[in-house]
Amino acid sequence: MNYFKFSLTLTNFNEQSVEIITAFLFQLGFESCEESKNNIYAYASEDNVTDDLINEIEILSINLNFKFTFNEIITENWNKKWESNFEPIQINNDCIIRASFHKQINLKYEIIIDPKMSFGTGHHETTFLVCKELFDINLENKNVLDFGCGTGILSILSSKLNAKSVTAIDYDNKCIDNTFENLKKNNIDNVELIKDDKVPKNKKFDLIISNINRNVILKSFEAFIQTEAKEFILSGFLETDFEILLNKIKDLKFYLINKKNKNGWLMLRIKK
Ligand SMILES: C[S@@+](CC[C@H](N)C(=O)[O-])C[C@H]1O[C@@H](n2cnc3c(N)ncnc32)[C@H](O)[C@@H]1O
Secondary structure, three states, X not given: OXXXXXXXXEOOOXXXXXXXXXXXXXXXXXXXXXXXXXXXXEEEXXXXXXXXXXXXXXXXXXXXXXXXXXXXXXXXXXXXXXXHHOOOEEEOOOEEEEOOOOOOOOOOEEEEOOOOOOOOOOOOHHHHHHHHHHOOOOOEOOXXXXXXXXXXXXXXXXXXXXXXXXXXEEOOHHHHHXXXXXXXXXXXXXXXXXXXXXXXXXXXXXXXXXXXXXXXXXXXXXXXXXXXXXXXXXXXXXXXXXXXXXXXXXXXXXXEEEEEEXXXXXXXXXXX
16 A cells, blocks of 8 residues: 655644644544654555545644645655664563564564564554553463554564464555565464454454554444453554543443553553
8 A cells, every 4th residue: 555645844833733733633544643843744545645635634734824745655765764764673671673684683572574664663652652561461372453463563572472363454455465574584373464454253352452543443442342352452542632532441341551651652551
């Protein structure tokens, strides 16, 4: 799947306006945002970039005082950018995530990810927070669903942390191909890979991990519950989304057992 990059130049660039604008962008279906100088860069997959979306951003730009341009990202350039920029990242004392072109680092958990076009190297706050949280859970004998697997990073880590089985789902062909390659590079053989945009109806899980975005998570909650999973680790949303997620969590009779924030991004662990 190809991606579009929207470049927003803010008239009044400050923390509060960045938070408000990025919250709106996520509501509109953008998958990630980054900020630099007076700009916000927001990324959306091609199937989300419709005339309606562009109209919505035009209205936002008038109300929230920014100018914007957008362009399609060429796959080769994106790959090159990742390959030249990606540094190994360490989680806790004993886990390292690196690409195959980095030299070997001898830690107990060494995860090799060649991300190509997919999301999930551990550098993004959300992936980092979920990886860290997985170390605080006993995964032995657990059947795990990784909904929105990207590079497969969370599935690979779950498997290395002794999960009994992992089901990795993504709706993007590039992520499925990339997860397949990364599973092989890490010698993982207990992950079932499914291309879909929905949670399977006929499968039971103990733990669901989903780092997607606020809207998909809100839409998927009922389907998550149908799997009989009693514990979820959720991310891909911002502190500003907390109230709406907490209300949903309470409605569904789950309770919050951990909440972590990194640069405004949130990770929630909830239990039945
Ligand atoms: C933010 S990335 C997370 C990737 C990885 N799990 C991580 O933690 O770094 C979200 C992933 O969810 C996928 N995705 C978004 N909406 C989806 C949907 N409705 N069904 C399945 N996958 C979806 C995207 O293709 C993307 O790979």
